[in-house]
Amino acid sequence: MMNESLLLPDFRxxxxxxxxxxxxxxxxxxxxxxxxxxxxxxxxxxxxxSDGAWYFTDEGHTFMHMGYSGVDFTSxxxxxxxxxxxxxxxxxxxxGELRMRLVDDHAGDCLxxxxxxxxxxxNVTQITxxxxxxxxxxxxxxxxxxxxxENRRTFNWFDPVRDAxxxxxxxxxxxxxxxxxxxxxIGNDDKCQYATVCCLxxxxxxxxxxxxxxxxxxxxxxxKNVARLTDVVGKQFSSLHDTDRIRDxxxxxxxxxxxxx
Amino acid sequence: xxxxxSDAQIDLLLQERKPLxxxxxxxxxPRMRDSNSESDHAKLHIQGAAGNRFRIHIRDNSKxxxxxxxxxxxxxxxxxxxxxxxRHNGLHPSEHTNKWERDQGLENVKFRKxxxxxxCTERYQIAGYEEDGYVEPTAKFQSLESALVALFDxxxxxxxxxxxxxxxxxxxxxxx
Numbered sequence: 001m002m003n004e005s006l007l008l009p010d011f012r013x014x015x016x017x018x019x020x021x022x023x024x025x026x027x028x029x030x031x032x033x034x035x036x037x038x039x040x041x042x043x044x045x046x047x048x049x050s051d052g053a054w055y056f057t058d059e060g061h062t063f064m065h066m067g068y069s070g071v072d073f074t075s076x077x078x079x080x081x082x083x084x085x086x087x088x089x090x091x092x093x094x095x096g097e098l099r100m101r102l103v104d105d106h107a108g109d110c111l112x113x114x115x116x117x118x119x120x121x122x123n124v125t126q127i128t129x130x131x132x133x134x135x136x137x138x139x140x141x142x143x144x145x146x147x148x149x150e151n152r153r154t155f156n157w158f159d160p161v162r163d164a165x166x167x168x169x170x171x172x173x174x175x176x177x178x179x180x181x182x183x184x185x186i187g188n189d190d191k192c193q194y195a196t197v198c199c200l201x202x203x204x205x206x207x208x209x210x211x212x213x214x215x216x217x218x219x220x221x222x223x224k225n226v227a228r229l230t231d232v233v234g235k236q237f238s239s240l241h242d243t244d245r246i247r248d249x250x251x252x253x254x255x256x257x258x259x260x261x
Numbered sequence: 262x263x264x265x266x267s268d269a270q271i272d273l274l275l276q277e278r279k280p281l282x283x284x285x286x287x288x289x290x291p292r293m294r295d296s297n298s299e300s301d302h303a304k305l306h307i308q309g310a311a312g313n314r315f316r317i318h319i320r321d322n323s324k325x326x327x328x329x330x331x332x333x334x335x336x337x338x339x340x341x342x343x344x345x346x347x348r349h350n351g352l353h354p355s356e357h358t359n360k361w362e363r364d365q366g367l368e369n370v371k372f373r374k375x376x377x378x379x380x381c382t383e384r385y386q387i388a389g390y391e392e393d394g395y396v397e398p399t400a401k402f403q404s405l406e407s408a409l410v411a412l413f414d415x416x417x418x419x420x421x422x423x424x425x426x427x428x429x430x431x432x433x434x435x436x437x
Contacts, residue, residue: 030354030355032355036358040359041355043355044354059325061329061353068333070335
């Protein structure tokens with residue numbers, strides 16, 4: 001059986017040897033740790049003094065490295081996970097840089113919390129496309145909630161008179177004099193076909209309306225389905241990513257007093 | 262599951278003739294910042310002479326850390342699977358560990374703060390590691406621009422109207 005009195009010092013030495021610090025300029029130190037990205041590049045951890053306080057910072061490297069994955073980690077669902085990690089580990093985010101202020105006498109705790117936070121943040125690139133697809137409607141609803149005042153929107157609206165069973169439910173309806181806006185979230189081919197059918201249905205009934213389709217990822221939808229929807233829907237956005245343009249359109253067109261397309 | 266690219270396939274892809282479009286300089290200027298990105302980045306799609314699809318991707322974090330950049334060559338197969346064939350990296354203030362070699366108990370698997378190249382390898386893919394987890398330090402480049410030139414010179418990129426290796430690199434101006 002292993003002798004604990006011999007094991008523990010070796011264990012401590014081995015752990016300590018994995019952490020190193022090297023001065024690189026005035027008030028700037030590189031902290032070497034064994035924690036790494038999946039490709040073997042280690043996390044960048046710098047200890048820097050700024051405005052009289054000491055900080056751990058990655059100088060923007062973490063987000064740059066996450067960009068290699070090709071995964072859009074600024075999408076709403078992934079960004080929520082990042083924000084949670086930032087909050088839980090008291091890490092500040094500013095222009096891509098992640099930093100944490102050192103608390104006196106707790107440098108070790110701060111370092112490990114900072115690294116744990118970086119680890120949680122980098123894991124966001126592992127969140128699958130399926131997960132993002134699954135949260136698309138939640139993300140859309142959240143966005144529309146910020147764009148349209150509560151008293152001017154109805155989620156999951158259906159016509160109580162002509163469609164009491166809700167067979168042609170609209171993701172979001174914005175009343176507008178005699179031509180309401182119908183807003184559809186298009187996450188997959190089935191939903192694309194459904195939105196097309198809904199628009200045709202209301203056209204057939206002679207119901208005047210205006211419509212917007214917001215895709216999760218338009219290139220992932222069959223071209224034929226997109227073409228059919230294009231024939232009947234008013235405005236389209238190819239992804240939720242285009243937030244500025246969506247925001248602009250809703251502000252200037254959908255919510256304008258005399259909105260007509 | 263993504264198919265494994267063999268070392269022979271990787272070599273063929275790297276050797277494939279890759280004509281650069283006339284506007285490659287502006288497209289590869291990382292100062293043309295993508296508003297959705299936290300670091301400056303740029304990308305350029307290229308079709309190889311054998312019909313394979315490549316993309317060069319540049320990420321530049323040098324505003325925050327001098328010489329922290331990446332020049333990445335990505336291959337997209339017919340099924341849409343992407344492979345990072347090469348990554349010319351700058352000086353990250355951190356270490357790198359070659360995980361596969363570490364697992365074999367080999368020496369010199371770690372190094373610090375060196376210009377380096379990530380290589381796509383068959384063995385890393387089979388071991389379940391990132392395809393470009395194998396890294397070699399390099400003296401071929403010392404800046405983002407020279408990293409791009411090294412990529413062009415070593416992997417059969419052809420400048421518009423010129424033979425490979427004769428282009429004059431200055432990002433941001435298309436004067437062809």
